[in-house]
Amino acid sequence: MTDDTAMTAAPASLPTAYDPDGVEQRLYADWEQSGLFHAEPDDPGEPFAIILPPPNVTGALHIGHGLMMTEDVMVRHARMTGRNAVWVPGMDHAGISTQTVVEKELAEQGLTRHDLGREAFLERVWEWVDEYGGQILNQLRRLGASLDWEREAFTFDEQRSRAVTEVFVTLHEQGLLYRGNRLINWCPQCMTALSDIEVNHVETRGTLTSFVYPWADPDGAPGAGITVATTRPETMLGDTAIAVHPDDERYAGMVGRAVRHPFLDREIPVIADDWVDPEFGSGAVKITPAHDPNDYDMGQRHDLESISVIEPDGTLNDHAGSFADLDRFDAREAVVAALDEAGLLVTREDYTHQVGTCSRTGDVVEPLLSDQWFLEVRPLADKALAAVHAGDTRVLPPRLQTFFVDWLENLHDWCVSRQIWWGHRIPAWYCPDGHVTVDRDTPTACVDCGATDLRQDDDVLDTWFSSQLWPFIVFGWEKPGDHTPELETWYPNSVMETGYDINTFWVSRMLQIGLWFLDEVPFTTIWNHGLVRDGNGKKMSKSFGNVIDPMEFIESHGADALRLALFQHCSPGTDVPLSPDWVEGARRFLNKLFNATRFALQTLDGTRPGDLPPLDDLSLADRWILSRLEATRADVDRHYETWDFARMSATLYHFTWDELADWYLEAAKVVLYGDDEDAKARTRAVLARVLEDVLTLWHPLIPFVTEELWRHLTGADGGRDSLMVQPWPTARAEVDHDVIADFDVIVDLVTEVRRFRSANDVPPSRRFPLAVASSRADLLSDQAALVQALAGLDELTFTETIQERAGTSTIVFGAGEAQVELAGLIDVAAETARLTRERDNARDFLQRSRGKLANTQFVERAPEQVVTAERERAAETERAIAELERQMAALADLA
C-alpha cells in the first residue's frame, strides 16, 4: 500500500458503531480531488444537466438547502447509469439582500451608502462578498454535493454581466423593454420599486371611512354632496374624480356635475364607469389615479389628471396643501380629523381588507407614479404557454402544470428597474434633452441628437432579471446565436429542481426567457420540492423557536443521516417534516447498514462481489434474497422515473433492514457457521453480490457511508476507483414468486413459533422439539436446519395428528411425540378463540367473495386473472372453514 492510497483507503477494521465524523470529510476531499465531479461536453453518455439554484451570496446554509441534495441524488444516479452528468454550482448576487446587509454594517458606523458614494459603496460590497460571501458553497460540500466546482459561476461576474446587458439591449431593440411613467409598487423602506410578485397581500384590520364631497354648485343639486368610502383617507388629497356606475339610478343626472375638494382649491368631476360596483358602499368611488391601481386605469380611460401627493419616502408633498410633510399614516389621521371638523365625516367602521406589503421588509407598499423600465411579457409568456401546453417541459407534481398555465395567462408587464446600487446597471444613457440611448457599450453620443453630455441611468436590474438567464449563461452564452459545446450538450437542462415557492420568481421566467433567446425550453422537467417543516408539520420560524440548523445535525449525526431523514419524506411537491427524531432514526439505520456490512466482511473470508453461482445450486434463502433484491431494484428504478425520494428510501430501507439484515443474514449464518465449504462459498458469493448491489442502490441517497463500506467490500483504493462511478445494478435474477412464497412459509412458521414463545413465556434459550402438520411438509423438511435454527427448535418432525389448515401450510400445533410437551404450553382456550375469530373472518370474506363472483358486471369488466384468483380464493376459503372446524374439534380433544 502506497502512501497515496493510505490517505484515501478506508481503515482496515471497522468499529462496532458507525461514526461519520472524519469519514465524510476524508471521502469528500478524495472525491473532489478525483475529478469525478467534473464533466466535459464530449464525455461519453447521454447528457444530463442540473444547475444548482444559485443561493444568495449572503446566505448561510439553512435546512431548506438540504433539499437541494435531491439534485445530488439525481446527478449521482445519472452518473452511475452512464450519463454525461453535470451539476453546476453558482451564486446569486442578490441585489437588495446584499445591499441591505452591507448598509446595516455601515449603519453601525453611523454611515449611509450616500455618505460613501456609489463607487466606494460598491467597493465595500465587493469586499464583503469576497470575505463572507459564498460560505454556503462549502457547507454544500459538507452535505456531499457532487457539484462540478470547475464550473462555478456568479450572476454578477464579468461574463454573466455581459450576457445580462446583451439581453436587456436585445429586448429593447425588439421593442419589448421600455421606459415608462406608470403606477408601480414602491417600498418606502427599501426606497425602490418592486415587481408585482414582490408584494404580499396581507389581511389587515383597518377602518373604512365614509365622507361627503360637497357639491361645487349646491344650487339645484340633491343633498349636500356625494358620499364616498375609503380605507386610505389621505389619498383624497390626490382625488381627481368621483366615479359612479352609469346605470345607477341614484346618481342619474349627476354625472358631469362637480364636487368641491374640502381642503384644496379644486373641483372634482363626477364620471360614469361600469367598473364601479353599485352594491358597494354608497355606489360612488373616489378616484386617485396617482395612488391606486384601479384608479390609475380609470384615469387612463377618462383622461383624468394624476396628482401625486405621496413622496417616495412616504411623506406628503406640497400638493397636499396644509397636510404637506406629514408621514402618510399621520396624514391619514389628520385628514379624518379635518373631515370631522368640517362636518363631512359620515362613518368610520372596522374593515378587514388586503394590504400590499413588501415581501422583504413587510412595510406597506405605496402605489406611486414613477419612471421605470418595464418588460412587456406577453410575447414571451405566450411562447412559454405553448411549450407548457405541448408538454415540452414535464411538471412534477403534475398538478402544478395548471399553475404554470394560469400564471402565464395572467401575467402583467414586469417592472425590472430597482433604485439600488448593487446589481447590473441599466445600460441606458440620457442626454440633457432627455433622449434615451440604450447600448451594449458606453455610447459617445446621444442616438437622437448627438449630444455628448450623457448620463447613465442610476438604476440597476431586478436580481431575477439576471438569474432567469442562469440555465444558459452558466454554459457560456453571451449573446444570441452563441453555441458553446456546453450549450450544445447540456441545454436544455434535464431537471429544474426548486421549491415551489419560487416558481413565479424564477422558474416561470427562466421558461420564458430561455425559449425567447434559445428557442428551446431551458429544462425538460420541473421538479418541485416542498418546504421543510418541523416534526409537527409546523412552519419553521425563529419566533416559534423550531428552526433546525443543518450544520448541527451534520456534526452530530453526519450528512448521510440528515440527507436520509429529508429524503424519507420527500415526494414531489410535498412538504417535508423534519425533527431531531427523524435524523436520529436515519442515523440508526446507517448504523444497521454499517453493521450488516461489518458482519459480512467478517464472514466473507475475502470473497469479493462477482458473478453468482448457477441459481439451481443455491439455497432457498439465497434465491429468496436475490428475488427480493431484484424486486427492490425494479421498484427503485421505477421511483427514479418520478424522482420520488420518499419511496426510493422506503423501498431500500425495508429491503435492507427487514429482509437483508433480519432474515437473510440470519439464514446465511446457518450455512456460514456450518461445515459445508461448497455451500459456504455459494452463500458468500450471494452475500457479496447482494451487499454490493444494495450499497450501490443506496449510494446516491447516502453517498458517504456507502462509499466507505464499498471500499471495504471491494478493496477499492479510492480516487477514481469510486462507488460514485460504478455501474448501476441490473437484474441479477428473475423475481421468482414461487421462491418468495416458499420462503414466506418458513417466515410464517418461525414467526408463529416465536409468537408462541412470547405468549407462553418460553425463553429463546429454551429449545424444544416441534411436530408440524403441514401441506408443505416437503418444503419444511428440506429447510429443517434453517427452521430449527431460526425458531430455536432442537427437533422438527411432521405429523398428521392435527389436520393441516387448507390453503395455508404453517400454522401448527403440538402433536406426535412433541404433543405432550407442547400441549402443556398451549393456551387451548385462547387458541380456540383465535380460531373462532379466524373462522368468522373467513366466513365474512367468503360472503364478500360470493357477492363479487355473483356480479356479472364485475366479471365482465375485471381482467380474467383477477376473476380466477378470486374464484380460487373463494374455494380456498370454503376449504379453510371446513378445516378450521375440524381443527377446533381436534383442539377440544387436546384440551
Next chain:
RNA sequence: GGGCGCGUAGCUCAGCGGGAGAGCGCUGCCUUCACACGGCAGAGGCCGCAGGUUCGAAACCUGCCGCGCCCACCA
C-alpha cells in the same frame, strides 16, 4: 373573491375500488458469537362528518366541517 392541497394508530405520513399499513413513540421479554444506535413479540384505528354510486368505499361522486398554501385592483 378565484384556484389548489390536506384531514387514516399518540406524532409524522404511505395506501387511493376488493384482506386497515410504515417509521417514531408506547408495553412485555431477551445482554444469543454484525449491531442494545440491537433482537423478538405485542397493544393501539367509527380511515373528518353526512349522503350517493357499487355485490363491495379509507379510496370514486356530491355536500358540509376543519386545517394549510397560492393567486386577486371592489373602494
